[in-house]
Amino acid sequence: MQVPASFDYRRATSVAEALELLRRYGEEARVVAGGHSLLPMMKLRLAGPELLVDINDLHELDHIELVGDELRVGALTRHRTLLESPLVGRYFPIVHDAEKVIADPPVRNRGTIGGSLCQADPSEDLSAVCGALHARVVIRGEGGERVVPMADFHQGPYETAVGVGEMLVQVRIPVLPGAGSAYEKVERKSGDWAVAAAGVALTLREGRIADAGVGLAAVGAGALNLDAVQELLNGGEPSEALYEEAALLASANCSPVTDGRGSAEYKRHLAGELTRRALRRSVARARTAQGTTGEA
């Protein structure tokens, strides 16, 4: 039987109370929502917090709303809610692509977007998705809130920009007209972590790619620098030749390691190939979106 080491447990009744507890316990406190990443790590003694701050009662953090030109998703929003949201599906098909292959239904009933991002596992899917979407995250602390771009959020494997006494409260995703996006993942079996995965989000302006975002999962620790791929795509005319070039660049700019899920070489190949496939689908979706919504 696997049981975590002893810890204290507090169920927060407000964000302010959660922050106060996180401040008081400092490095030794961890936020728990779904717990499906944290509790297994605690069982394996890879994590040993002295205090768990349960935020499951903080319903104000469980929301999906369109505010101006961005979608605001509360940190406590469950995977299942994201998957079942028509609003999310309409603007960000990449999120639904990913959610269908994140773990399995019972896990998706508990796990949250905030937990996924804060776990900062290099193989985690929503980090790649939010990276591709150029999302920003809202971090709240004693002094108020700060908004951090996804590119600066992950500072290494299992390390984020969330400091002591702070917590992630919201994810903000820009809604762009004429956008298309897609997520492609290869896994060994249903519900598994990715062998490799790629997400792409872009818009089409007068037939050319703009606002390109690319995110990769499971092919390197921490935030990957995919600026070169994005720069290549921006302004380009969609074509197989351009996708090929982008695929080669994505493949060259990742840093996979050989493990039980595959060799570094294979994962590097997947990073390119999945980027290519996600590009094809993103462009097709952007064209469909423009065809159906006109000037929108």
Place this chain on the structure above:
Amino acid sequence: MRITVNVNGEDRTREVEPRHLLVRFLRDDLELTGTHWGCDTSNCGTCVVLMDGEPVKSCTVLAVMAAGHEIRTVEDLADGDRLDPVQQGFIEQHGLQCGFCTPGMMLTGRALLDRNPDPSDQEIREAISGQLCRCTGYLNIVRSIRWAAREEAAVAAPEATTPATATATTGSQA
């Protein structure tokens, strides 16, 4: 900590350590051993119970996190001697062999039918995709849940009306 969890419609209060897992709370403290305990890593899904009506893996939920919530286990499926249609379906369609995954599978089937009374085979397969069965190859589990869906539809349809009339009046003025 002292916690109260509503299990199968009854408030159950116990003193537990925060690290106590829901699966141990159910099996060891409440002696509800119908909930099985398998991989302990939220992979196999045999420990699935319903939390506020939705399937969760009880090896990855702390008992203290379940406090104030409603938990339903396999012991609550039958009403006295009357089996739940999902249980009957597993008998009719040979949905189990060793039976280890069965409690979780049946609860997932129950939760699915409560939300979606007429699921497709694909929807059934997706619903049970977080739970492993090493005996049946899943085919008979899908058939069992489908059997329950049809049984419930047949029971729900008014005897005097033909299926066509029943469909035509569904969702009318009321």
